[in-house]
Amino acid sequence: xxxxxxxxxxxxxxxxxxxxxxxxxxxxxxxxxxxxxIMAVLIALFSLVPLAYVIVMTAATGWDTxxxxxxxxxxxxxxxxxVLLTVVTVPLCLVLGVGGAxxxxxxxxxxxxxxxxxxxxxxxIPAFVNSYAWVSAVPSLGGLxxxxxxxxxxxxxxxxxxxxxxxxxxxPAIEQSAxxxxxxxxxxxxxxxxxxxxxxxxxxxxxxxxxxxxxxxxFAMIRFDTFTTAIMVQYQSTFNGTAGNMLASVxxxxxxxxxxxxxxxxxxxxxxxxxxxxxxxxxxxxxxAYQVPAQLSLIALTGLAFGLPLTFVLRWIIAGGPEIWAxxxxxxxxxxxxxxGLGAAVVTTLVAFPMAYLAVRRPSWFSKSLELSNYITSxxxxxxxxxxxxxxxxxxxxxxxxxxxxxxxxxxLLFLPRALVNIRSGLSQAPKELxxxxxxxxxxxxxxxxxxxxRLTAPAAAGGAALVFLGIVxxxxxxxxxxxxxxxxLATEFWSKSSEIDYAGAAPYALLMILISAPMxxxxxxxSKKVAGQ
Amino acid sequence: xxxxxxxxxxxxxxxxxxxxxxxxxxxxxxxxxxxxxxxFGSQAVLKGVNLSVARGGTTAIVGPxxxxxxxxxxxxxxxEHPDTGSISLNGTKVAGENAWVPAHKRHVGYVAQDGxxxxxxxxxxxxxxxxxxxxxxxxxxxxxERVAELLDMVSLDPGMAKRRxxxxxxxxxxxxxxxxxLAREPELMLLDEPxxxxxxGLRVATRRAVGQVLKDAxxxxxxxxxxxxxxxxxxxxxxxxxxxxxxQIGNPFVVYTRPADRATAEFLGDAVILDAWMEGSLxxxxxxxIPVRRPPAQGRVQLMLRPEQIRISxxxxxxxxxxxxxxxxxxxxxxxxxxxxxxxxxxxxPDHRYPGGGEIITIRHWNASIARPGTELRLRVxxxxxxxxxxxxxxx
Numbered sequence: 015x016x017x018x019x020x021x022x023x024x025x026x027x028x029x030x031x032x033x034x035x036x037x038x039x040x041x042x043x044x045x046x047x048x049x050x051x052i053m054a055v056l057i058a059l060f061s062l063v064p065l066a067y068v069i070v071m072t073a074a075t076g077w078d079t080x081x082x083x084x085x086x087x088x089x090x091x092x093x094x095x096x097v098l099l100t101v102v103t104v105p106l107c108l109v110l111g112v113g114g115a116x117x118x119x120x121x122x123x124x125x126x127x128x129x130x131x132x133x134x135x136x137x138x139i140p141a142f143v144n145s146y147a148w149v150s151a152v153p154s155l156g157g158l159x160x161x162x163x164x165x166x167x168x169x170x171x172x173x174x175x176x177x178x179x180x181x182x183x184x185x186p187a188i189e190q191s192a193x194x195x196x197x198x199x200x201x202x203x204x205x206x207x208x209x210x211x212x213x214x215x216x217x218x219x220x221x222x223x224x225x226x227x228x229x230x231x232x233f234a235m236i237r238f239d240t241f242t243t244a245i246m247v248q249y250q251s252t253f254n255g256t257a258g259n260m261l262a263s264v265x266x267x268x269x270x271x272x273x274x275x276x277x278x279x280x281x282x283x284x285x286x287x288x289x290x291x292x293x294x295x296x297x298x299x300x301x302x303a304y305q306v307p308a309q310l311s312l313i314a315l316t317g318l319a320f321g322l323p324l325t326f327v328l329r330w331i332i333a334g335g336p337e338i339w340a341x342x343x344x345x346x347x348x349x350x351x352x353x354x355g356l357g358a359a360v361v362t363t364l365v366a367f368p369m370a371y372l373a374v375r376r377p378s379w380f381s382k383s384l385e386l387s388n389y390i391t392s393x394x395x396x397x398x399x400x401x402x403x404x405x406x407x408x409x410x411x412x413x414x415x416x417x418x419x420x421x422x423x424x425x426x427l428l429f430l431p432r433a434l435v436n437i438r439s440g441l442s443q444a445p446k447e448l449x450x451x452x453x454x455x456x457x458x459x460x461x462x463x464x465x466x467x468x469r470l471t472a473p474a475a476a477g478g479a480a481l482v483f484l485g486i487v488x489x490x491x492x493x494x495x496x497x498x499x500x501x502x503x504l505a506t507e508f509w510s511k512s513s514e515i516d517y518a519g520a521a522p523y524a525l526l527m528i529l530i531s532a533p534m535x536x537x538x539x540x541x542s543k544k545v546a547g548q
Numbered sequence: 549x550x551x552x553x554x555x556x557x558x559x560x561x562x563x564x565x566x567x568x569x570x571x572x573x574x575x576x577x578x579x580x581x582x583x584x585x586x587x588f589g590s591q592a593v594l595k596g597v598n599l600s601v602a603r604g605g606t607t608a609i610v611g612p613x614x615x616x617x618x619x620x621x622x623x624x625x626x627x628e629h630p631d632t633g634s635i636s637l638n639g640t641k642v643a644g645e646n647a648w649v650p651a652h653k654r655h656v657g658y659v660a661q662d663g664x665x666x667x668x669x670x671x672x673x674x675x676x677x678x679x680x681x682x683x684x685x686x687x688x689x690x691x692x693e694r695v696a697e698l699l700d701m702v703s704l705d706p707g708m709a710k711r712r713x714x715x716x717x718x719x720x721x722x723x724x725x726x727x728x729x730l731a732r733e734p735e736l737m738l739l740d741e742p743x744x745x746x747x748x749g750l751r752v753a754t755r756r757a758v759g760q761v762l763k764d765a766x767x768x769x770x771x772x773x774x775x776x777x778x779x780x781x782x783x784x785x786x787x788x789x790x791x792x793x794x795x796q797i798g799n800p801f802v803v804y805t806r807p808a809d810r811a812t813a814e815f816l817g818d819a820v821i822l823d824a825w826m827e828g829s830l831x832x833x834x835x836x837x838i839p840v841r842r843p844p845a846q847g848r849v850q851l852m853l854r855p856e857q858i859r860i861s862x863x864x865x866x867x868x869x870x871x872x873x874x875x876x877x878x879x880x881x882x883x884x885x886x887x888x889x890x891x892x893x894x895x896x897x898p899d900h901r902y903p904g905g906g907e908i909i910t911i912r913h914w915n916a917s918i919a920r921p922g923t924e925l926r927l928r929v930x931x932x933x934x935x936x937x938x939x940x941x942x943x944x
Contacts, residue, residue, distance in 0.1 A: 447664045450627050451725075453651035454658035455678030456732055462652070465677075469668055
């Protein structure tokens with residue numbers, strides 16, 4: 015007698031069939047896909063300009079000169095500073111980000127709705143404004159540990175937001191299964207929940223690390239030397255010196271190492287939820303006696319990360335009185351910041367779409383290499399993108415030098431991954447089965463795509479665009495290098511004022527940046543939840 | 549497990565065999581699949597599939613997972629291109645050499661395994677997704693009425709139109725998906741394991757309701773399933789798929805009682821397989837002499853009987869000793885050891901196959917109390933057996 019249990023279940027069957035279908039070689043790819051592929055290739059090639067610049071410059075320098083410029087105590091010191099900063103700050107951000115997300119999403123934390131927003135709030139304060147406020151509070155700040163303090167407080171939300179979104183989406187059934195297998199709450203968290211957060215943690219951790227490598231203003235303000243601050247000093251003194259280029263190539267090398275780590279740990283699982291029926295509500299762990307310590311830690315964390323900078327910006331504004339509010343000075347900066355932010359956010363979203371589409375719907379070595387090329391570019395610090403665009407435009411297209419188009423192109427390259435990550439996750443929430451269902455209902459592929467996939471991806475894409483906008487409002491380094499003559503943004507005006515120790519004069523710009531960023535941060539936070547299906 | 553037992557459902561069909569209606573001729577055929585192959589990379593998923601589906605008929609494509617049945621359905625829907633071969637709908641080639649009609653122009657209804665309802669739309673918006681208000685009498689109002697009509701057709705309350713897909717149960721989602729596919733009045737409906745995500749009771753009820761709706765609408769239906777009982781009860785033509793090929797196509801009664809090979813026999817239901825010696829149309833085995841229709845060979849063969857063909861009977865000619873039993877409530881499966889067959893003595897079948905005595909078979913009986921281990925029962929075989937050439941290996 016045969017055993018009918020030997021026939022595997024239906025779910026495995028469907029998944030096997032659809033994944034092979036997605037991976038399969040197609041003899042006749044639809045026209046739309048090849049157009050998308052060509053666009054993606056062009057974008058990828060364009061995006062490799064900064065990396066090509068660094069490689070060409072290093073090659074042109076010659077081996078002996080390069081070695082003599084790289085192997086020296088100054089570089090060793092910068093390397094030590096940068097590596098120490100990264101290995102201390104990233105784990106701190108992971109602990110704070112995941113811990114905060116877990117408290118908010120998985121425990122009976124009192125006021126968790128407020129905490130959920132407050133923990134994302136520090137993202138509205140640019141790191142260099144944070145640094146400015148801390149220097150105002152403690153003028154003696156300087157060196158590695160000050161850098162760690164400011165960077166951690168500025169960047170932990172980059173881990174918190176994706177972690178909270180993932181936790182809120184996570185099927186509570188898997189935690190319940192872990193409990194039924196005899197795991198206590200803590201062990202269940204470490205063995206079941208934490209692995210599910212892998213994507214959020216590696217992605218968030220990578221973002222934090224790249225920010226650390228790229229940040230100029232925050233560390234310059236506390237006189238902590240990293241590669242980026244050193245390159246800027248070189249650039250300001252020698253414009254396009256070989257020494258600066260060599261530092262840039264080491265910096266790029268560090269970024270590439272980080273990328274390698276992330277690419278290896280990202281995995282290739284499919285994240286679209288296929289199951290039907292309503293998802294069960296998450297069970298929350300009662301905090302009991304831990305309620306008070308949890309509240310106190312969150313008060314301390316958000317107080318230091320958000321309360322303190324805001325307080326000191328406001329103190330400078332009060333101290334500065336009415337004369338710091340000269341409209342003819344800050345109105346142009348405000349309008350130009352908004353214009354650049356909106357323009358580049360739209361362009362970046364459009365540019366990211368083909369790439370994200372190929373990555374999710376047609377995963378292959380081709381789409382992976384395209385995406386990788388973009389990640390490589392996006393890891394390029396603003397200073398490197400700025401240097402590359404300055405040099406390339408002067409040598410190859412002088413008419414482009416110091417134009418808004420060039421600055422927007424630099425913004426697109428710098429913030430493409432933000433848009434990409436969001437659109438990717440949005441697309442993977444819109445399984446292709448839905449597109450097919452629409453086609454079976456008589457909608458041509460393009461219309462089906464617009465009415466189903468694009469509609470379902472729109473919130474995530476909007477979230478990505480908001481993130482890009484947020485990045486541009488707070489971008490300092492590339493803007494300093496590339497902005498056309500007469501252009502001032504909130505960030506560059508803030509920087510020139512605070513560099514002249516006019517802390518009161520810089521305060522309105524800081525406040526405006528925070529005010530613009532705040533609703534964007536809130537929107538981003540909301541979108542991350544919606545994308546995750548809440 | 550027991551409520552989807554294939555044999556019992558098949559048994560209930562025994563009085564009315566519908567063999568004549570089984571094979572569709574090309575003249576009234578709705579769908580014609582001709583020598584279709586499909587590879588994904590180096591993996592051959594379909595290795596030359598031929599299938600003809602009659603207008604208004606119900607065909608089930610049944611097979612184990614990975615056999616290529618979902619791929620076949622996706623080719624019919626137009627979500628994939630065949631590598632070679634062709635697919636015709638209503639005599640028009642829709643896929644094949646120099647022919648391609650995209651999915652949205654095939655006018656084929658499709659219900660996916662999980663329903664694939666659009667999460668951003670209400671139930672009503674989902675159902676009216678494929679409708680063109682300009683072509684309906686009454687415009688937007690007409691759409692509303694049509695949605696209510698369709699909801700009624702799938703036995704859902706019209707008030708559900710305002711709900712969101714995630715507020716529905718799995719069975720309700722499936723019904724909405726069906727209503728959505730029916731909205732455009734397709735002549736051909738493709739169902740990709742639409743009931744497999746539902747629990748057993750709901751599965752049977754939903755399957756029946758869906759089958760009735762489609763039958764009333766006169767829609768040609770193709771159901772893909774891995775559940776043999778579902779295939780046998782739902783369809784009037786069953787196509788058994790294995791390893792990228794259709795192993796057998798026919799009326800459910802025929803494929804169940806006269807499977808083309810041992811693997812098909814074992815996939816479609818429980819099978820008793822015995823060594824036998826074929827002479828003319830009579831096979832001699834541990835159960836005595838059993839008539840075989842169209843024996844494939846003479847001499848050594850493998851004999852296949854369905855368990856329900858072996859009855860416990862006080863004056864039965866064969867003795868069997870109860871080894872053990874498994875109680876399922878309405879019926880009990882009984883494992884019996886048979887005596888060493890006389891053909892063994894004649895040296896026709898090597899005796900190393902029976903180290904501890906005769907062959908062990910499994911049958912079913914309604915009365916658990918008569919079968920205690922060690923009891924000797926008398927058996928009678930009803931009907932004909934099917935013989936397979938002996939070189940066939942059992943399916944893994």
